[in-house]
Amino acid sequence: MSAMEEKELEKGAEPSVDDDWNPVEKVILERRSVRYYKPKQVPENLVRRILEAGRFAPSAGNYQPWRFIVIRDRDIIDAMERDIRMMCKMLKPILAWESSPLGPVAKLMSKTLTWFLPNKLHHEPYGAINAIADGEVGVFHGPPTLILLLMDKRGAGKPQVDLGCCGQNIVLTAHSHGLGTCWVGFVELLRQNPIWKKRLGIEYPYELCEGISLGYPVGKPDGMIAREAYHTRWFENGTMKVVV
Numbered sequence: 001m002s003a004m005e006e007k008e009l010e011k012g013a014e015p016s017v018d019d020d021w022n023p024v025e026k027v028i029l030e031r032r033s034v035r036y037y038k039p040k041q042v043p044e045n046l047v048r049r050i051l052e053a054g055r056f057a058p059s060a061g062n063y064q065p066w067r068f069i070v071i072r073d074r075d076i077i078d079a080m081e082r083d084i085r086m087m088c089k090m091l092k093p094i095l096a097w098e099s100s101p102l103g104p105v106a107k108l109m110s111k112t113l114t115w116f117l118p119n120k121l122h123h124e125p126y127g128a129i130n131a132i133a134d135g136e137v138g139v140f141h142g143p144p145t146l147i148l149l150l151m152d153k154r155g156a157g158k159p160q161v162d163l164g165c166c167g168q169n170i171v172l173t174a175h176s177h178g179l180g181t182c183w184v185g186f187v188e189l190l191r192q193n194p195i196w197k198k199r200l201g202i203e204y205p206y207e208l209c210e211g212i213s214l215g216y217p218v219g220k221p222d223g224m225i226a227r228e229a230y231h232t233r234w235f236e237n238g239t240m241k242v243v244v
């Protein structure tokens with residue numbers, strides 16, 4: 001932070017806190033990822049309504065580069081979970097090269113993977129891969145319904161951003177109906193798996209992008225939890241101020 005920004009902050013750029021949130025803001029601020037679900041199934045019409053909210057998301061050039069797959073068969077969700085766990089078990093000895101029996105080969109593979117996939121092999125997902133491999137955490141967290149988001153690879157601009165908008169509409173709408181959701185990025189470990197592509201009917205130009213678990217939450221994980229505050233530079237009328 002520059003000296004000028006620091007000075008601005010000292011001047012008392014307080015975070016603006018307003019308790020009088022409107023219903024949309026409340027939904028945004030109160031949504032939390034849900035990792036425990038009741039077995040009760042979500043009514044079909046409600047799932048369709050939630051997908052409709054996804055369909056109305058903005059997208060570059062209005063290309064709408066998404067398709068959905070809804071899975072409400074426990075057998076299928078369990079089988080996907082097993083295969084993702086297996087993938088994590090395979091990745092673990094490569095990524096945890098320091099303790100790997102593969103020695104320098106594992107180190108080379110790990111460094112190469114991290115070089116090519118710096119975001120995916122960030123320490124957070126890396127830690128999660130270990131935890132999933134060891135059975136310490138689940139993949140889908142046992143939802144009665146799983147929504148898979150498919151991305152049209154030909155999408156204009158940055159289709160991943162469009163998919164993010166679409167998924168956010170889905171999770172916020174679900175929350176507004178008293179449902180819980182959790183994004184599951186780990187489904188991408190099945191993206192190249194020909195067995196799953198065939199079983200789910202995923203063909204070019206679509207690819208498996210994200211999963212969203214959906215169901216009635218156990219307990220109340222929701223509530224406003226603190227997020228990091230950032231300094232925002234604000235240029236107006238020839239001056240610059242820093243707001244938090």
Ligand SMILES: Cc1cc2nc3c(=O)[nH]c(=O)nc-3n(C[C@H](O)[C@H](O)[C@H](O)COP(=O)(O)O)c2cc1C
Pocket residue numbers: 031032033034035139182183184185186187210
């Ligand atoms: C694209 C994306 C992928 C995610 N993948 C996973 C996942 O695989 N497993 C999981 O438990 N949570 C996953 N999450 C949830 C994040 O961990 C969670 O959003 C974050 O910790 C903030 O917590 P909150 O959602 O409760 O506010 C994912 C979130 C996003 C946006």
